[in-house]
Amino acid sequence: DTAxxxxxxxxxxxxxxxxxxxxxxxxxxxxxxWYKQDSKKFLKIMFSYNNKELIINETVPNRFSPKSPxxxxxxxxxxxxxxxxxxxYFCASSDTSGSSYEQYFGPGTRLTVx
Amino acid sequence: QKEVEQDPGPLSVPEGAIVSxxxxxxxxxxxxxxxxxxxxxxxxxxxxxxxxxxxxEDGRFTAQVDKSSKYISLFIRxxxxxxxxxxxxxxxxxxxxxxxxxxxxxLIVHP
Numbered sequence: 592d593t594a595x596x597x598x599x600x601x602x603x604x605x606x607x608x609x610x611x612x613x614x615x616x617x618x619x620x621x622x623x624x625w626y627k628q629d630s631k632k633f634l635k636i637m638f639s640y641n642n643k644e645l646i647i648n649e650t651v652p653n654r655f656s657p658k659s660p661x662x663x664x665x666x667x668x669x670x671x672x673x674x675x676x677x678x679x680y681f682c683a684s685s686d687t688s689g690s691s692y693e694q695y696f697g698p699g700t701r702l703t704v705x
Numbered sequence: 706q707k708e709v710e711q712d713p714g715p716l717s718v719p720e721g722a723i724v725s726x727x728x729x730x731x732x733x734x735x736x737x738x739x740x741x742x743x744x745x746x747x748x749x750x751x752x753x754x755x756x757x758x759x760x761x762e763d764g765r766f767t768a769q770v771d772k773s774s775k776y777i778s779l780f781i782r783x784x785x786x787x788x789x790x791x792x793x794x795x796x797x798x799x800x801x802x803x804x805x806x807x808x809x810x811x812l813i814v815h816p
Contacts, residue, residue: 631808632793632809633806633808634809636803639803691802692737692739694804695751696741699746701746
C-alpha cells in the first residue's frame with residue numbers, strides 16, 4: 592500500500608494555464624505539507640495544513656492555493672502558471688498530534704511549464 | 706548565511722568505504738535532526754531521526770549530533786552501490802513541525 596500518493600506523476604502544460612495536483616495519505620496523519628524542489632535540489636516548504644491551521648510560506652505566490660477536502664487529502668491548485676513554476680512538487684504528511692517530526696513524502700509531481 | 710549548509714557534492718567512493726556526510730546549522734535553537742535519503746526521481750525517505758547530542762546507530766548508518774558546534778553527520782559503513790542517492794539533512798525547531806532542509810549531498814558508490 593502506498594502511504595502518500597500523488598497524481599499526476601508528470602504534468603506538462605503551457606504558461607497561463609491553471610492546474611491541480613492531488614495528494615492522498617493513508618497513514619492517518621493529521622498534518623500534510625506541500626514542498627517545491629527546484630533544479631538545484633533545494634526542498635522548500637510551501638504549505639503546512641492540519642484541521643486547525645494553515646501555515647503559508649510567505650514567499651509562495653498567491654497563485655498557489657492548497658485545498659483540503661478531508662484529513663487524508665491535500666490538493667495543490669496553481670493559477671496562471673509561469674515558467675518559474677517548473678519544478679518537482681512533493682506532498683508529505685506527519686503525525687503532529689503524536690509530536691512526531693518525521694515526515695513521509697509522496698513520489699513527487701514533475702511540473703514542466705512551456 | 707543559510708540556516709542549514711550542506712555540500713552538494715557529488716561524493717564518489719568505492720564500494721565498502723565509510724562515508725561521512727555533514728551539515729552545519731546556524732540557529733542554536735534547533736532541536737530535532739533528521740536525515741533523508743532521496744533516490745533519483747523519487748520522494749525523500751526518512752533514514753534517521755534524533756533530538757539529542759551524541760550518536761544514534763541503525764544498522765550500517767550512524768547519525769551524530771554536536772550541538773555545541775552546530776554540526777551533524779551521517780556515517781555509512783560498508784557502503785553499497787544501492788546507497789547511491791542524495792542525502793538531505795533536515796533540522797527543526799522545538800514546537801515547529803516544519804524542518805529546514807539542507808540542499809542535499811549526492812553520493813555515488815561505485816562497484
